[in-house]
Amino acid sequence: MKSFSPLPSTLIEPIVRGALLEDLGRWGDLTSDAVIPHDRTATLVLKSRQTGMVAGLDLAAFAFMLVEPAIDMQIWRADGSDVAGGETIAVLCGPARGLLTAERTALNFLCRLSGIATATAAMVEAVRGHKARIVCTRKTTPGLRALEKYAVRVGGGANHRFGLDDAVLIKDNHIAIAGDIRTAIERARAAAGHMVKIEVEVETLEQLDTALTLGVDAVLLDNMSVEDLARAVAMVGGRAITEASGRVTPKMAPAIAATGVDLISVGWLTHSAPILDIGLDMPARGNISTHLN
Secondary structure (H helix, E strand, C coil), X not given: CCCCCCCCHHHHHHHHHHHHHHHHCCCCXXXXXXXXXXXXXXXXXXXXXXXXXXXXXXXXXXXXXXXXXXXEEEECCCCCXXXXXXXXXXXXXXXXXXXXXXXXXXXXXXXXXXHHHHHHHHHHHHCCCCCCEEECCCCCXXXXXXHHHHHHHHCCCECCCCCCCCCEEECHHHHHHHCCHHHHXXXXXXXXXXXXXXXXXXXXXXXXXXXXXXXXXXXXXXXXXXXXXXHHHHHHCCCCEEEEECCCCCCCHHHHHCCCCCEEECCHHHHCCCCCCEEEECCCCCCCXXXXX
């Protein structure tokens, strides 16, 4: 199981409340309130329908708790656990209306974050044996960045900067508008405090040479061939952190990692990773007893 810090409840609760408000609107769950007697209870199971890695159980738990505090959620497979298709992740018992009302919000968070963790774990496995770490980017769902970056950590990856205020990252448009790479770096160096790291995106070995002469902390080697990445790593010689980026896939990742780069940034982990299909179902007879009053 991967080592990662859980998300604080002070961060989770307002996000989950907002999602529930979006779903419940003005009048609540019209269907469950009409169809399910208010005193009916049930036992349901969260079950993975695919092989993957679990992430986001705290958010799912908050969704159920905020809708109906009487719901009891017993976690069988914690965040960071590998699960097979058909495996039970958690068992929920309590008022049936609350279970059904919170179901979709809970699953939206759980499926999304588990999908990111699963995709990250596959990338991490692809570069196993090399020093390169898989990192995510700012290409995240608006409002959900902290959650999606958490899922990357669950999958064994690491986080790049969280926002524009974390560090200086001079990219191609900054360089174009500033005039040239030297001017951009010199201005950043003059403006940044002593605790602020400076990274610069380079697309050619010539740009890399200029960046290195100006003493940047990290270089983003963007869309370079594997051959140029290897040359770039040799040029850097440990003077700066090296980061490879640009449409990285699990198939390409081993060759990129073999060049000796320190980091491989992968935007699609947070903007395009497929969900992990997880359902909330009635348990099979004989496995977990159902309690319907």
